[in-house]
Amino acid sequence: MNDSTSAPVDVILPCLDExxxxxxxxxxxxSGWRAIVVDNGSRDGSAEIAADCGATVVSEPRRGFGSACHAGLSAATAEVVCFCDCDASMNPARLATVVQPLLSDSADLVLARRRPTTWGAWPLHARVGNAVLARMLRHRTGVRLRDLGPMRAARRTELVKLGITDRRSGYPLEMVVRAADDGWRIRETWVPYLPRTGRSKVTGTWRGTWDAVRDMRKVLRT
Incomplete structure (x- = not known):
């Protein structure tokens, strides 16, 4: 990991009590990439731990997954940026595979398709919500994706130009919708999906999943 602004890739990690x-x-x-941990109001010392581990830490007091992602994107300087959850459900080492289609100029946006390593790694209600949204996305844009997960990579300058406005759970879906509308080449590559560390703030409950689906449905109606 490298906290230098000259890192070839910036990895944005939205963080709330992780x-x-x-x-x-x-x-x-x-190795050589920069981790940008966006602390979204943690009370468990996450920001201090991230700094001790060598990450660049950005504070975003406005709660919301999209708020954290936007703050991380604003702080990024590398031409290629990645997004990844920091709950240990996905191994950031796999980002090298996610970035490869960008480097070979065969894609403009690459999403990691999650393959759970255990049944409990991806709860049923979260899988159902994801499948429903993927079907709605295909109807809205024609883009066929199996997963709308958080691990992804794109070129920073082009991503900023998309002008994503959602600051809640709809941010990842709005990114795909706007990219599709702009004619981007969107690809998937699979990654193992592990049981997360700690309790999920979004997909760990039916209520959390429903709130995320509601936010994303708003995006698809615009």
Whole structure:
């Protein structure tokens, strides 16, 4: 991991109370890349742990997954940026595979398709919500994706130009919708999906999943 602004890739890691997972996650950032941990109001010392592990830490007091992602994108300087959860459900080392289609100029946006390593890694209600949204996305844009997960990569300058406005759970879907509308080449590559460390703030409950689906449905109606 490298906290230099000259890093070839910036990895944006939205963070809310992920102290237990952060050391494992940050130790697996590809060598020479910069980790940008966006602290979204943690109370468990996540920001301090991230800084001790060598990450660049950005504070975003406005709660919301999209707010954290936007703050990380604003702080990024590398031409290629990645997004990844920092709950240890996905190994950041796999980002090298996600970035490859960008580097070979065969894609403009690459999403990681999650393959759970255990049944409990991806709860049924979260899988159902994801499948429904993927079907709605295909109807809205014609883009066929199996997963709308958070791990992804794109070129920073082009991503900024998309002008994503959602600051809640709809941010990842709005990114895909706007990219599709702009004619981007969108690809998927699979990654293992592990049981997360700690309790999910979004997909760990039916209520959290429903709130995320509601936010994303708003995006698809615009």
């Amino acid at each position: 102290a237990a997972a952060l050391p494992w996650v940050l130790a697996r950032i590809p």
